[in-house]
Amino acid sequence: MLNIVIFGAPGSGKGTQSERIVEKYGINHISTGDVLRAEIKNGTELGKTAKGYIDQGQLIPDELMIDILASVFDSFEDSKGVIFDGFPRTIAQAEALKKMLAERGQDVTVMVDLEVPEDELMTRLIKRGKDSGRADDNEETIKKRLHVYHSQTAPLIDWYKNEKKYQHINGLGTMDGIFADICEAVDKL
Ligand code: AP5
Known part of the structure; x- marks a missing residue:
């Protein structure tokens, strides 16, 4: 199983690189942002709740996100692994992910920052x-998203360092060059 957490601030290229990783390694992709945007588009109750938070640049509450994540994860059959894009975003989510994978005899293979x-x-x-x-994606909301990233999400860097799963990648450069760096790190594992 190859379970990758792709991590970084808003706009760091998580979605862009996830698409390439999925194609190369044949693993499933969970983008929590895409799941929430689909719910908003479909006008569901969950979508209505999520929209209030997303429009303010705030995180959706952990309990809700953890349930969503588990239900998408369980929908995959014969999976070779998963790339988690946009999850975890808090320590509570990281702990829940570890527990969820452990219950299935798995773990995060690497966290790519x-x-x-x-x-x-x-x-x-x-x-x-x-x-x-x-x-x-407007200046005011982007500033709020970056603030939330620094205060609530960036502490996961030390959390994954402690787990010995942390892999730093320079996200500045060409998309192909960054992808090559990620593959080099993943292939070494
Ligand atoms: P892209 O690949 O889209 O970057 P990204 O890191 O995926 O950026 P997002 O804005 O999608 O991340 P996010 O974390 O804010 O949003 P998410 O959807 O997860 O690239 C960005 C742009 O740069 C693109 O135009 C791309 O073409 C370009 N680009 C990429 N690589 C480049 C390169 N090398 N050079 C030049 N340009 C490049 O979440 C949205 C909201 O949902 C959150 O704010 C939150 O409210 C909620 N939410 C989602 N997940 C959770 C969760 N786990 N818990 C609580 N709330 C959640």
Whole structure:
């Protein structure tokens, strides 16, 4: 089983690199942001709840996210592994993921941290907001998302270092170059 946590601030390239990793390693992909956006699009109760948080750049409560994650995970059959994109985002989520995998005789193989300077994150997300119209890609909400990342999500770096699962990757450069660096790290495992 290859269970990868792809990690980084908003705009660091988690979704971009996940697509490539899925294609190369044939593993499943869980993007919690995509799951929530699909719920919003479909106008579900969950979507209505999620929209309130996402539009404010805030995290959805842990209990809700952990349930969503477990139900998507359990929908995969004959999986070679999973790339977790956007989850975990808090220590409580990391602990829940560890427990969920342990109950299935698994663990996180590696946590890949894409590090990108803040001015580049802002540039990428403002550009994407103009191109795609994603509601949370405006300057005010991006600033809130970055604040939430630093206060609630970045502590996971030390958490995964402690687990001996941490892999730093420079997320600045070409998409192909970054992908090659990730593959080199994963292939060594
Ligand atoms: P989510 O969708 O996970 O958003 P995010 O973490 O803010 O990440 P992004 O999708 O903005 O960026 P990314 O790192 O995937 O980068 P991408 O590849 O798209 O979550 C959205 C919201 O949902 C959260 O704010 C929260 O409210 C909620 N949520 C989700 N998960 C949750 C959880 N677990 N708990 C609680 N709440 C949760 O790239 C960004 C842009 O940069 C793209 O345009 C791309 O083309 C470009 N780009 C990528 N790589 C490069 C490169 N190397 N050079 C130049 N441009 C690049």
